[in-house]
Every structure is written in structure tokens, then in C-alpha cells.
Amino acid sequence: MPQTQPKRADAQRSIAAILEAATESLSRNPDASVSEIAKAAGVGRVTLYGHFPNRADLVDAALAHAIENGHAALDAVDLSGDPRQALARLIDSSWHLVDRFRSLLQAAQSVLPPGRIRALHAGPAERVQGLIERGQAEGVFRSDLPVSWLVGSMHSVMHSAADEINAGRVATGEAADFITATVLAAFTPPGRPVPALTELRQSQP
Amino acid sequence: MPQTQPKRADAQRSIAAILEAATESLSRNPDASVSEIAKAAGVGRVTLYGHFPNRADLVDAALAHAIENGHAALDAVDLSGDPRQALARLIDSSWHLVDRFRSLLQAAQSVLPPGRIRALHAGPAERVQGLIERGQAEGVFRSDLPVSWLVGSMHSVMHSAADEINAGRVATGEAADFITATVLAAFTPPGRPVPALTELRQSQP
DNA sequence: CTCTTGTCGAACACTGGTGTACGAGTTAGC
DNA sequence: GCTAACTCGTACACCAGTGTTCGACAAGAG
Numbered sequence: 001m002p003q004t005q006p007k008r009a010d011a012q013r014s015i016a017a018i019l020e021a022a023t024e025s026l027s028r029n030p031d032a033s034v035s036e037i038a039k040a041a042g043v044g045r046v047t048l049y050g051h052f053p054n055r056a057d058l059v060d061a062a063l064a065h066a067i068e069n070g071h072a073a074l075d076a077v078d079l080s081g082d083p084r085q086a087l088a089r090l091i092d093s094s095w096h097l098v099d100r101f102r103s104l105l106q107a108a109q110s111v112l113p114p115g116r117i118r119a120l121h122a123g124p125a126e127r128v129q130g131l132i133e134r135g136q137a138e139g140v141f142r143s144d145l146p147v148s149w150l151v152g153s154m155h156s157v158m159h160s161a162a163d164e165i166n167a168g169r170v171a172t173g174e175a176a177d178f179i180t181a182t183v184l185a186a187f188t189p190p191g192r193p194v195p196a197l198t199e200l201r202q203s204q205p
Numbered sequence: 206m207p208q209t210q211p212k213r214a215d216a217q218r219s220i221a222a223i224l225e226a227a228t229e230s231l232s233r234n235p236d237a238s239v240s241e242i243a244k245a246a247g248v249g250r251v252t253l254y255g256h257f258p259n260r261a262d263l264v265d266a267a268l269a270h271a272i273e274n275g276h277a278a279l280d281a282v283d284l285s286g287d288p289r290q291a292l293a294r295l296i297d298s299s300w301h302l303v304d305r306f307r308s309l310l311q312a313a314q315s316v317l318p319p320g321r322i323r324a325l326h327a328g329p330a331e332r333v334q335g336l337i338e339r340g341q342a343e344g345v346f347r348s349d350l351p352v353s354w355l356v357g358s359m360h361s362v363m364h365s366a367a368d369e370i371n372a373g374r375v376a377t378g379e380a381a382d383f384i385t386a387t388v389l390a391a392f393t394p395p396g397r398p399v400p401a402l403t404e405l406r407q408s409q410p
Numbered sequence: 411c412t413c414t415t416g417t418c419g420a421a422c423a424c425t426g427g428t429g430t431a432c433g434a435g436t437t438a439g440c
Numbered sequence: 441g442c443t444a445a446c447t448c449g450t451a452c453a454c455c456a457g458t459g460t461t462c463g464a465c466a467a468g469a470g
Binding site: 212213215216219248249250251252255 | 446
Binding site for chain 1: 360394
């Protein structure tokens with residue numbers, strides 16, 4: 001894909017530093033200025049503009065970078081077996097990614113076209129969607145609501161957890177359990193009993 | 206509280222127009238400028254500054270106004286009887302308030318101190334919280350999660366519904382049912398069956 | 411070693427928003 | 441119908457951010 005000849009080692013280092021600093025700064029403050037990011041990267045503002053033509057492109061790159069990393073990290077999660085247990089595992093390892101990067105996401109939303117953002121999320125979304133569809137086929141997740149709705153609900157509950165935490169109403173350690181309990185209940189087909197958390201903590205046979 | 210002598214009829218009209226325009230403009234674009242709002246109100250920018258010392262105060266007033274109206278409108282909802290049915294009714298009449306004003310809320314979040322926003326929400330929050338606590342006491346809502354968590358989850362699902370709608374994945378007419386189904390399932394105590402939507406649509410005896 | 415590629419800081423033009431000042435013209439209240 | 445309250449437009453000072461230009465200087469690649 002990159003037609004461009006390999007950048008100099010020097011430049012590669014700068015780009016990496018900028019990308020990291022951008023991710024970090026925008027995750028704290030979605031309105032972080034370019035100067036702010038450049039300073040955090042230990043780099044001149046002009047140098048930054050040498051690599052990223054404008055702010056939007058920088059935000060895009062930062063988000064893409066963050067998502068790619070997160071996506072890779074989640075490859076380690078075992079999604080086989082009981083879909084409910086698999087979902088619990090997935091939530092366990094992914095919810096604080098959502099937490100860490102939600103401010104960055106907000107920055108992207110105010111600068112990037114909505115289509116672009118969805119394109120970036122295609123990878124992660126596919127994973128969740130696949131798991132939910134399998135759960136529906138096996139009858140342990142409800143089928144009376146669209147898959148996209150369930151995905152959205154799950155996301156929004158994680159989002160809510162983040163809010164609760166930095167409002168001081170929930171401890172960081174509790175969050176995963178709360179999210180899991182809420183989402184699994186929400187996914188349960190009407191007429192079927194809501195699973196207790198303890199049922200899911202059993203190790204695989 | 207208002208020590209000030211009653212404003213002239215003239216001025217009262219301006220203030221009302223500004224408040225309404227601010228609510229409307231900020232609900233479409235949380236970054237709406239003061240000039241934009243003044244224009245929408247059919248009023249000079251200077252006149253606006255005559256009544257609201259700065260942008261923050263204007264946003265505050267607009268949010269307060271919106272919440273007060275919404276709160277009053279929800280007074281009509283019958284919260285007695287089966288808490289699940291009552292919750293369904295409450296969702297029916299309140300979710301599109303959340304939808305309409307979420308952009309305004311975002312504007313407020315970026316300008317007003319967090320404490321101020323919570324203070325404004327005290328009224329509505331109390332209503333929801335009371336209903337949930339009654340449901341818990343009667344054993345139809347789960348008690349293994351904090352009330353504040355349940356309130357937050359309910360809010361976030363409504364928020365999610367708004368996203369789904371303007372992403373075109375959900376029709377406006379479906380939203381209330383989807384939210385109700387999701388929230389009621391999420392609120393069901395572990396071990397108890399998730400209620401079907403049809404069970405709740407029964408008229409009162 | 412040399413030459414291309416990067417980096418840096420300072421400076422500049424531009425944009426878009428906020429809040430204030432002035433002076434002339436309207437309008438409601440009594 | 442007089443007066444105080446209100447409105448309006450224009451203009452101004454100010455600020456913060458963006459993106460560009462320039463020239464001097466460092467550092468990697470061959």
C-alpha cells in the first residue's frame with residue numbers, strides 16, 4: 001500500500017512519538033490542540049505538520065492506531081464454548097479499552113465524517129456481532145431484537161460504566177461484573193431465566 | 206428569589222424567544238455560537254448579552270428550562286401498579302425527551318461544572334430512582350446491582366436508541382419497544398424469567 | 411563525506427468566536 | 441407624552457487555534 005519510499009529512521013521515531021502522544025492527549029481532552037500534542041510528543045509543531053497535513057488527519061491516525069492495537073489485543077480472547085461465558089470473557093478484556101478511548105472517540109466524532117468512524121470500527125464490530133449471532137442460533141441470546149441493537153446496547157452499557165466510575169459511584173474493580181450482569185440479562189430471551197453471575201464463573205469442563 | 210423588579214413586557218418576550226432559540230439551536234448543534242442563537246431568536250447579539258452575561262449562563266438557562274419542562278410533562282405519567290408496567294409507561298413518555306435534548310446536554314457538559322449538571326437533574330433522577338426502589342422492594346427488579354447503576358444503564362440504553370435511529374438502523378416507532386424490552390430484561394433479578402413485552406401491554410384491571 | 415531528509419523556532423496571515431462600548435432609535439409604563 | 445427601559449447595528453479589542461513560510465541547523469543513508 002505505501003508507495004512512498006521508507007521514511008528515515010529519524011522520521012519514523014517522530015511519527016511514533018506523535019501518534020502515541022496524540023492518543024494520550026486526546027484521551028484526556030478531546031479538544032487538545034495541535035501544539036499541545038506536539039509538546040507532549042517532544043516535537044516541534046512544524047514537524048508534526050510535516051507528517052500530518054492537518055488536525056483531522058492526525059485524529060484519524062490516532063484513532064486507527066488505537067483501534068488496531070485494541071483489536072489485536074482481543075485476538076487472545078477465547079470465543080468458543082457457551083456464548084454467555086464467551087461474552088463474559090470478551091467484556092472482561094474489552095470494557096476498559098472502551099473506557100480508555102472514549103474521549104478519543106469523541107474527538108474523532110467532532111472532526112471525522114461518520115462513515116469513516118464506522119469503517120474504522122468494522123473489525124471489532126464484526127467480532128462482537130459474530131458471537132451474538134452464534135448465541136442467537138443456540139437459543140441463549142434473544143432473537144426478538146436486531147443484532148445491531150444488541151451490539152449498541154452492550155456498547156452503551158460499557159460507556160455508562162465509565163461515567164459511573166469517574167462519578168465515583170462505582171469502583172474500577174466492580175465494573176466488569178456489573179456490565180456482565182447487566183448485558184447478559186438484557187440478552188436473555190423473554191421467558192428464559194436470567195443467568196446468575198456465579199454460573200458463568202465456572203471453568204470449562 | 207428574584208430581587209430584581211419585574212422586567213418590562215418587551216424584555217420578557219425577548220428572554221423567552223432567546224431561551225427557546227437557544228434550546229432549539231443547541232439541540233441541533235452543541236457548539237452553536239451566540240450569534241447563531243441570537244439570529245434564531247430574531248434578536249440582536251447585543252440584546253442577548255444584555256440578558257445573559259456570557260455563553261455559559263445562557264447554556265445553563267436553556268438546560269434548566271428544558272429539564273423543568275420535561276419534568277413537568279412527566280408528572281402526568283401514572284407510576285402506580287406493577288413497577289414493570291409503570292417503568293414501561295415512563296420509558297414510553299420520556300425516552301424521546303432524552304433523545305431531543307441529548308445534544309443540549311452535551312453542550313452543557315463542555316461548559317458547566319459537573320456538579321451543576323447533576324443539580325439540574327435532581328428532580329427527574331429522584332422520580333426514576335423512587336420507582337426502581339419500589340420495584341426492588343417488591344422483588345421484581347434485581348437488588349444485586351446499585352440503584353444508581355440501574356438508573357445509569359437505563360439512560361445509556363435510551364442514549365443508544367437515539368444513536369441507532371440517526372444511523373438509520375432503527376425506526377422511530379420501534380425505539381420505545383426496544384428500549385423497554387432491553388431495560389426490563391436488564392432489571393430482572395437473576396434466576397427469574399425475563400418478562401415478554403406482551404405481558405406488559407395488558408390494560409389495568 | 412556528502413547530500414538528502416528531517417527538525418526546529420520564530421514569525422505571519424487568517425479565521426471564528428467572545429465580550430464590550432457607543433449612539434441612535436423604539437417601546438412600554440405610568 | 442415623558443421617561444426610563446429596552447433594542448439594534450456597527451465597530452472594536454482580544455484571544456486561541458490553524459496552517460504556512462523561512463532560514464539555520466542536525467542527522468541518517470549511501
